[in-house]
Amino acid sequence: MAKRILNMTAEEMTHATKSELIEAIAGSEGRVLASETIGITIPLLTDVTNAEFAASMGADLILLNMFDVQEPKIMVLPEVEKEETVREVKRLTGRMVGINLEPVEEGYASDNKETLWEMSAGRYATVENAIQAQKMGVDLIVLTGNPAIISSLKAISEAVGEKIMLAAGKMHASGIIGEGGENIITKEDIRQFAEAGADIILLPAPGTVPGITTEYVRKLISYAHSLKKLTITSIGTSQEGADTDTIKRIALECKMAGTDIHHIGDSGYVGMALPENIMAYGTVIRGIRHQYHRMAQSIRR
DSSP states (O other): OOOOGGGOOHHHHHHOOHHHHHHHHHHTOSOEEEEEEESSSOOTTSSSOHHHHHHHTTOSEEEEETOOSSSOOOTTOOOOOGGGHHHHHHHHHOSEEEEEOBOOOHHHHGGGTTSTTOOOGGGBOOHHHHHHHHHHTOOEEEEESSTTHHHHHHHHHHHHTTTSEEEEEOSSOTTOTTOSGGGSSOHHHHHHHHHHTOSEEEEEOTTSSTTOOHHHHHHHHHHHHHTTOEEEEEEOSSGGGSOHHHHHHHHHHHHHHTOSEEEEOSTTTTSSOOHHHHHHHHHHHHHHHHHHHHHHSOTTO
16 A cells, blocks of 8 residues: 555655555545645745745645746746746655646636736646646646536546546636536536546535535535545635634535545635645644644655
8 A cells, every 4th residue: 555645755745656646645534735826926935935835834735826837937936947847846845736727718818818817828728738737747737617627628638647637626606607506516517527537526615615515515525436536625715814713614624525635725815825724724634743744844855
């Protein structure tokens, strides 16, 4: 049996194969924490990347949001060749690294033109970008939110599915009428994602979206597990900036629902969750011993 993520060193975690990581996540029994960060905004600590900050608070997996695989930019990251950007994040943090790729139609993406959030070519969920991500050392690609997700997922799975973990699902309704509550994601959606090549099913965390209860998420997670898929519950509603008591409750509800990976979003302010919330979340799902172990273990091991 492979080591659990809980016990992996930085060297083991950053060089593991896809199958080793999946087994290690499953073996951790709901005690893996993913923290989403943004690299194109000024870091919370000014001269330390948000990825490093989140890792220091106990995150096991750093999910890079708004990361362009063709023109990668992470503020205050030491200067490296473009293709080495992700490996440099892994070197500095000792953590698994994932990215979001977005299956967004041009009409939707145009809403953010001429802003910091404008879509760029290297953020689209294309086979070309997925292959580039795999070459850069990315461990996980997350696809979420758009009706085009199935076709994008299938094409990417056929191209890199044997080498990189793929997650698919929805964390909120994106303001679309008729897709709120239990319509955000259903068993049928999960079946389609699984058949299209997803290794991990992404779901909204209980309490983060109107109408999404612990019991509903528990049923969806049980179904995903019956299909031999892992799950990740997500805080994608800026509640990563809520008070610590709220974060603790969400964490425990996700644990009761049975998820394998816990995701905390990137908008405490802008760029990452409040650091105290990352630590609080980790402490709830695995206890202070494992939390301090992840925080304290040297990345040189």
